[in-house]
Amino acid sequence: MGSRVQSHQLSNGLIVSGRPEQLKERQPLMPLRAVPYTGGNVKKSGELGKMFDIPVLDHSPSSAPPSNPNSNPNSKQQPQLLQPSRFSSSSQPNSGSMRSGSNSGPIRKSSGTMPLQPTGLITSGPLSSGPSRSEQLGQAGQSGAVSGKAGYGPAVTSLGEGVGFGFRLSKAVVWMVMVVVAMGLLVGAFLMVAIKKVVVLGAVGALVAPMGLGLVWNCIWGRKGLFGFVKRYPDAELRGAVDGQYIKVTGVVTCGSIPLESSYQREPRCVYVSAELYEYKGWGGKSANSKQRCFSWGCKHSEKFVADFYISDFQSGLRALVKAGYGSKVAPMIKPATVLDVTKENRDSFPSLLRWLAERNLSNGDCIMRLKEGCIKEGSTVSVMGVVRRHDNVLMIVPPSEPISTGCQWSRCLLPTYVEGLILTCDDTQNDDVVPV
Numbered sequence: 316m317g318s319r320v321q322s323h324q325l326s327n328g329l330i331v332s333g334r335p336e337q338l339k340e341r342q343p344l345m346p347l348r349a350v351p352y353t354g355g356n357v358k359k360s361g362e363l364g365k366m367f368d369i370p371v372l373d374h375s376p377s378s379a380p381p382s383n384p385n386s387n388p389n390s391k392q393q394p395q396l397l398q399p400s401r402f403s404s405s406s407q408p409n410s411g412s413m414r415s416g417s418n419s420g421p422i423r424k425s426s427g428t429m430p431l432q433p434t435g436l437i438t439s440g441p442l443s444s445g446p447s448r449s450e451q452l453g454q455a456g457q458s459g460a461v462s463g464k465a466g467y468g469p470a471v472t473s474l475g476e477g478v479g480f481g482f483r484l485s486k487a488v489v490w491m492v493m494v495v496v497a498m499g500l501l502v503g504a505f506l507m508v509a510i511k512k513v514v515v516l517g518a519v520g521a522l523v524a525p526m527g528l529g530l531v532w533n534c535i536w537g538r539k540g541l542f543g544f545v546k547r548y549p550d551a552e553l554r555g556a557v558d559g560q561y562i563k564v565t566g567v568v569t570c571g572s573i574p575l576e577s578s579y580q581r582e583p584r585c586v587y588v589s590a591e592l593y594e595y596k597g598w599g600g601k602s603a604n605s606k607q608r609c610f611s612w613g614c615k616h617s618e619k620f621v622a623d624f625y626i627s628d629f630q631s632g633l634r635a636l637v638k639a640g641y642g643s644k645v646a647p648m649i650k651p652a653t654v655l656d657v658t659k660e661n662r663d664s665f666p667s668l669l670r671w672l673a674e675r676n677l678s679n680g681d682c683i684m685r686l687k688e689g690c691i692k693e694g695s696t697v698s699v700m701g702v703v704r705r706h707d708n709v710l711m712i713v714p715p716s717e718p719i720s721t722g723c724q725w726s727r728c729l730l731p732t733y734v735e736g737l738i739l740t741c742d743d744t745q746n747d748d749v750v751p752v
Contacts (some may be wrong), residue, residue: 332577333559353625357596376651391479460588467620470640474589474619474647496523527653533730542648544721545700545740553710556703564635565698568691571623571636577690578618580669586624586639587739591653592616592672595683595687617679621645621739626699626712637699637737644714644736649687691741700703700738712737 319379323335395468454558506512533540551562568586575585593612594603623640625632639645655668659681668686672679691697700719701712718733 353571412599414517427687440750467573467575467622469642471575471620471622472640472643472645474621474645492526496520496526499523529728529730532728536727536729540724540727541721541732542740543727544650544724544732545698545738548700550630550698552631553628553633553635553703558703558705560703561701561719562703562712563698563700564626565696565713566627566629568637568693568695568697569627570693571625571640573622573640574693575620575622575690577688579667579686579688582690584693584694585690586693586697587621587647587689589618589619589649589687589689590617590645591651591687592677593685593687594680595685600682601680615684619647621647625695633710635703635712637701638711639737639739645739646734646736647739649689649691649739649741651687653683653685655686655687657685691739695741698738698740 319332322330322332324330337637356503405498471598474506499519499522545563548563550565551560553564555564556562570584570586575588577585578590592615594615595612596602596607596609598609602614621639624637625634626637628635655665657665658669662679668684669679671686686726699712702715704711706715714736717734719734719738720731721729722731723729
């Protein structure tokens with residue numbers, strides 16, 4: 316006899332083979348308690364507040380105090396503050412503190428409660444340990460215009476009055492020229508006495524005179540020759556620059572961690588600012604400095620500040636950090652613009668200048684004054700000359716360790732000129748054409 320195949324009928328009337336499936340009973344779902352919203356208040360956080368010895372608000376009805384039948388029914392019930400019990404966990408033999416004490420050595424006791432921020436964030440210091448970095452930068456920007464270097468802090472470099480440059484010749488060449496000039500004068504004087512003819516001394520003077528004229532020429536045109544050398548120096552790409560290479564990069568600048576502000580016009584977000592006060596001296600009067608002569612302008616006060624900033628290369632598009640702050644040597648070649656011309660007649664019409672002088676403890680005399688300001692705004696096109704440094708995938712331009720020489724410029728009859736530090740140049744005609752960043 317053949318075995319009979321079991322079959323069953325579905326709910327829709329269809330007969331299928333096999334035994335009917337037995338549906339498994341689903342486990343009843345446990346109701347989840349909704350977590351109350353604390354709104355950043357630690358006292359409403361429940362167990363989290365008890366962990367750090369912070370009084371919490373009890374929201375459960377079981378912990379409410381018993382009502383007094385003689386109390387006023389119209390009075391509002393105040394929430395009860397529950398202090399956490401420090402001995403509840405230690406009284407149980409299976410508590411976590413007992414296990415940690417038996418397995419991990421003595422229990423570390425803290426000197427006080429750990430502070431909690433209003434948002435519930437656990438920190439390792441007091442709530443008022445000090446201002447944040449954003450507050451420090453804001454305070455530095457506000458006080459920097461008044462107190463200068465002291466307001467900005469050590470991150471901003473305070474520069475001198477001008478660009479330090481000079482002529483560089485080897486000592487052998489200098490000594491050789493001095494010996495030749497001295498021997499020429501001695502021989503000319505001896506021949507003039509022996510032969511009693513002034514022609515010999517005139518010939519020697521004709522040889523020495525060009526040397527003196529060349530020295531005077533270099534003293535007058537040396538600075539302009541240095542500016543021309545920087546302007547003609549070819550630009551390089553940051554993409555192909557190697558570590559330790561001296562390059563010139565031209566691009567758009569952006570502020571670093573500390574933006575600067577001009578002291579008088581209050582130009583915000585600058586990478587370099589300067590202010591110079593000049594006084595005119597006539598036949599009499601007091602000189603602004605020891606080098607001032609009559610009927611000339613003399614610098615009475617000068618302040619120049621520069622900080623770290625970024626420059627984006629025009630050719631490659633890469634961005635590099637220019638290390639100009641923290642006392643770095645910087646040679647800014649920025650021509651300041653005249654802001655005010657003050658005379659005796661219009662002195663009272665500039666109260667802002669009087670306030671600016673009072674902040675710097677400068678006397679307000681009756682002489683003619685001129686205020687000049689220079690700045691490099693964020694978004695300006697700037698050329699930077701320095702040494703490339705690569706450190707942990709960070710591209711930087713730092714000041715060179717030795718002065719940079721321009722070499723002999725024979726076409727202009729200029730001797731080698733050297734300059735120290737980073738060189739900053741900016742086009743004087745782009746003050747109004749700044750790229751917004």
